Amino acid sequence: MNSAIVCEHVTKRYSSLTAVNDVSFSVKEGEIFGLVGPNGAGKTTLIEMIEGLRTPDGGSIRALGLDPNKQGGELREKIGVLLQATSIQPDIKVKEALKLFASFYEHTVGDTAELLHTLSLEDKANSRFRKLSGGLKQRTAIALALVNDPVILFLDELTTGLDPQARRNMWDFVDKVRKEGKTVFLTTHYMEEAEKLCDRVAIIDYGKIIALDTPRGLIEQLGAESKVIFKIEDSDMDAAKFESIKSVSRAEKSPDGFTLYTRDENAALQGLVRLADKQGFRLTSIRTESPNLDDVFLTLTGREIRE
Ligand SMILES: Nc1ncnc2c1ncn2[C@@H]1O[C@H](COP(=O)(O)OP(=O)(O)O)[C@@H](O)[C@H]1O
Ligand SMILES: [Mg+2]
CATH class of the missing domain: 3.40.50.300 (P-loop containing nucleotide triphosphate hydrolases)
Known part of the structure; x- marks a missing residue:
């Protein structure tokens, strides 16, 4: 061409x-x-x-x-x-x-x-x-x-x-x-x-x-991870607990709930649901976020593009 x-x-x-x-x-x-x-x-x-x-x-x-x-x-x-x-x-x-x-x-x-x-x-x-x-x-x-x-x-x-x-x-x-x-x-x-x-x-x-x-x-190229973001009803669980889920590399707690980082959204979601079943807690407002070009810019420069 x-x-x-x-x-x-x-x-x-x-x-x-x-x-x-x-x-x-x-x-x-x-x-x-x-x-x-x-x-x-x-x-x-x-x-x-x-x-x-x-x-x-x-x-x-x-x-x-x-x-x-x-x-x-x-x-x-x-x-x-x-x-x-x-x-x-x-x-x-x-x-x-x-x-x-x-x-x-x-x-x-x-x-x-x-x-x-x-x-x-x-x-x-x-x-x-x-x-x-x-x-x-x-x-x-x-x-x-x-x-x-x-x-x-x-x-x-x-x-x-x-x-x-x-x-x-x-x-x-x-x-x-x-x-x-x-x-x-x-x-x-x-x-x-x-x-x-x-x-x-x-x-x-x-x-x-x-x-x-x-x-x-x-x-x-960047290998940025997807996020699984969710809340739990009536619980003050420790984020570390979710790091036992297969495919989850890291878990974070924030005022809006928990974020799991993963390269396999499906495996992380399934693992999360299974864990909830086993431990008897209720998940609310689960959503996933795939990496986008904003993440690429952030990773390359260490800054948000809107600064
Ligand atoms: N005619 C000009 N004279 C002096 N500095 C300029 C001129 N045009 C742009 N700049 C400076 O060059 C840099 C790049 O500007 P610009 O090409 O307009 O960037 P962008 O379009 O990505 O916002 C900026 O720091 C801007 O202030
Ligand atoms: Mg311009």
Whole structure:
């Protein structure tokens, strides 16, 4: 499979700060690739260098075989860009903005009505940008990014600041784009979003890529354990008691109950139920939690991503 994007030893400094530090990776054609990390990690700096909007201090970048710095004009014909902060003339109507953006390109989508439909904006064509809600503004910005029928779509912080329903709409939209076979390069600081949307994820922290794999691969590599979380009625049992259950590596007591750590959720659950039977205590509110990308970040860095 061909690479849509290749970065080799890419570095960017802002005076004494190295915002992107010797980063190398590639993105395959048709892939949904996520760059994930906390605020200030270097995501926007990196994505904007690939788009040709910022200039690297070192290393090499190719997008669709083009050098974004030297062949920016040619590249911009073939990519769609959603910036982290969109600035669209507030009084322009949605359909006028589409027409205006279409005029910037040689090649455009045949039918802007279709584009409005893809983003569920049909009935907003005559609305002024400033009158739209946050979610609708974001959808309009994406419609504008798609007006040239791009090969690669860049989405910087696709869902930051959106309410949960608007976020889910965005996720559905990314699924549509995936089906069209476009390459998507997105950034997010929501691990859940990356896990849900991306074929592969690069985790960036302090300008360095510290892990890169499929979401499943990252979680498996880490060997993070699942948790079995439960409460017991009328009991002040000692957590150590649960460590006798086969497959449980560790048990903890907290104000909300007990947590068992295990690599085999089923065995731990069965063992727990058997122990309860034998010792005559009643279990309430049992649930399991599988490891996710938040756990991956925590294990790699020792910090929560939301810090
Ligand atoms: N134009 C700039 N001038 C100086 N420092 C910048 C500039 N843009 C970003 N930075 C700094 O570079 C680091 C990475 O920023 P950014 O790429 O915006 O990260 P992210 O998108 O992951 O939040 C941050 O410490 C930020 O303050
Ligand atoms: Mg950013």
